[in-house]
Amino acid sequence: MPILVMKFGGTSVANLDRIRRAAKRVGVEVAKGYDVIVIVSAMSGKTNELVGWVGETSPLYDAREYDAVVSSGENVTAGLMALTLQEMDIPARSWQGWQVPVMTTSAHSQARIEDIPPANIKAKFAEGMKVAVVAGFQGVSPEGRITTLGRGGSDTTAVAFAAAFDAERCDIYTDVDGVYTTDPRICDKARKLDRISFEEMLELASLGAKVLQTRSVELAMRYKVKLRVLSSFEEQSDTAGTLVCDEEEIMESNVVAGVAYSRDEAKLTLVSVADRPGIAATIFTALGDAGVNVDMIVQNIGEDGRTDMTFSCPTDQVMRAETAIAEARKENVLNFEELIADKDVAKISVVGIGMRSHTGVAAQMFRVLSAEGINIKIITTSEIKISVLIDRKYMELAVQALHDAFDLDKAG
Numbered sequence: 001m002p003i004l005v006m007k008f009g010g011t012s013v014a015n016l017d018r019i020r021r022a023a024k025r026v027g028v029e030v031a032k033g034y035d036v037i038v039i040v041s042a043m044s045g046k047t048n049e050l051v052g053w054v055g056e057t058s059p060l061y062d063a064r065e066y067d068a069v070v071s072s073g074e075n076v077t078a079g080l081m082a083l084t085l086q087e088m089d090i091p092a093r094s095w096q097g098w099q100v101p102v103m104t105t106s107a108h109s110q111a112r113i114e115d116i117p118p119a120n121i122k123a124k125f126a127e128g129m130k131v132a133v134v135a136g137f138q139g140v141s142p143e144g145r146i147t148t149l150g151r152g153g154s155d156t157t158a159v160a161f162a163a164a165f166d167a168e169r170c171d172i173y174t175d176v177d178g179v180y181t182t183d184p185r186i187c188d189k190a191r192k193l194d195r196i197s198f199e200e201m202l203e204l205a206s207l208g209a210k211v212l213q214t215r216s217v218e219l220a221m222r223y224k225v226k227l228r229v230l231s232s233f234e235e236q237s238d239t240a241g242t243l244v245c246d247e248e249e250i251m252e253s254n255v256v257a258g259v260a261y262s263r264d265e266a267k268l269t270l271v272s273v274a275d276r277p278g279i280a281a282t283i284f285t286a287l288g289d290a291g292v293n294v295d296m297i298v299q300n301i302g303e304d305g306r307t308d309m310t311f312s313c314p315t316d317q318v319m320r321a322e323t324a325i326a327e328a329r330k331e332n333v334l335n336f337e338e339l340i341a342d343k344d345v346a347k348i349s350v351v352g353i354g355m356r357s358h359t360g361v362a363a364q365m366f367r368v369l370s371a372e373g374i375n376i377k378i379i380t381t382s383e384i385k386i387s388v389l390i391d392r393k394y395m396e397l398a399v400q401a402l403h404d405a406f407d408l409d410k411a412g
């Protein structure tokens with residue numbers, strides 16, 4: 001039997017009615033003759049609640065126990081989905097990550113999938129089971145402990161199963177009907193794309209477009225998984241939604257494909273650190289060891305042997321960063337005047353493979369922001385993207401202004 005992977009995100013399994021609705025979609029594919037692997041998220045809001053409980057209990061928590069707690073939301077929806085399918089007379093069974101097993105690294109709270117041996121589930125399919133429902137977002141470390149794959153990780157579970165089982169397609173059912181030129185929730189003019197290239201999707205995801213987890217796009221690109229994003233709330237045809245595919249399979253070509261934003265950024269500045277070889281190494285080793293994901297970095301021009309070092313990281317890692325820097329200061333490996341944290345910033349990025357051959361995109365972006373009176377705090381660029389850090393209060397305005405300026409509401 002051909003295998004199909006269907007992933008249902010949090011809003012698609014938010015309550016028993018929604019689970020029944022999703023199960024009906026699964027039934028349609030089973031009726032077509034597929035063996036289906038269903039990957040489920042936790043009910044919407046559940047993972048946030050669990051993460052909140054962990055933080056309240058232990059601010060600098062042990063990531064092993066974080067995983068023990070936050071992985072639990074998916075266990076509930078996997079069992080409920082299997083029961084719902086059984087009620088519809090569809091032979092189904094649920095699996096937690098460790099039972100498959102979804103083997104991961106031991107990097108708790110952001111583990112990577114290493115292997116998914118398909119034998120257990122294949123044996124059940126051979127016995128007549130039609131649907132394997134797998135709890136997304138979780139796996140098991142070499143030490144035998146439960147791990148999670150980072151927020152949004154069920155997308156990655158889905159693509160990894162599609163690769164491991166050589167599935168015909170991996171369908172990501174969510175609360176929007178595809179990938180848009182920007183988040184349709186903050187820009188009315190956002191336009192749904194029929195297709196998007198792996199590379200552009202990869203950048204958009206890593207720059208904040210949470211419709212797909214970055215790692216899921218990486219895996220789909222590497223293992224040539226046919227990846228589709230579509231709505232769980234609409235009747236679907238075989239061509240609905242957005243197909244994430246190779247660049248060559250796309251006709252339309254805007255220089256900029258989309259605008260992404262990341263709301264929860266923070267900017268930290270170490271004021272007056274010694275300007276000497278090894279100082280950046282000291283700072284960023286301390287931060288790396290503490291598990292802080294540093295993103296943008298700027299070092300000011302030094303004066304009198306001192307300089308300022310500014311970097312950005314996710315807002316919820318500021319405390320970790322401050323603690324790590326304070327430790328380094330106590331151990332006398334780092335000396336500075338003060339550490340200033342600005343937690344009210346956001347990152348806005350424009351992405352497009354057209355930038356490889358078009359110049360002037362950065363200048364246009366900066367002009368648009370300046371016309372709106374928005375000050376840029378940090379800039380970074382790569383071959384196909386430009387990112388800026390700005391005050392969070394201007395985030396939506398910036399996204400909308402850039403969407404307009406690059407004509408993203410019109411197909412190229």
Ligand code: ADP
Pocket residue numbers: 008009010011012041152173174175176178179180181182183184185204208209210211212258
């Ligand atoms: P799920 O719970 O199904 O995994 P997510 O909330 O993780 O859903 O992702 C879907 C959301 O991603 C949408 O509701 C939308 O607000 C957001 N999003 C951000 N950028 C985009 C984009 N470019 N295209 C579509 N959705 C986007």
Ligand code: ASP
Pocket residue numbers: 009010041042047048073136137150151152153154155
């Ligand atoms: N439930 C997890 C989260 O909210 C994983 C997912 O939904 O993809 O991050």
Ligand code: MG
Pocket residue numbers: 009152155210211212213
């Ligand atoms: Mg998601």
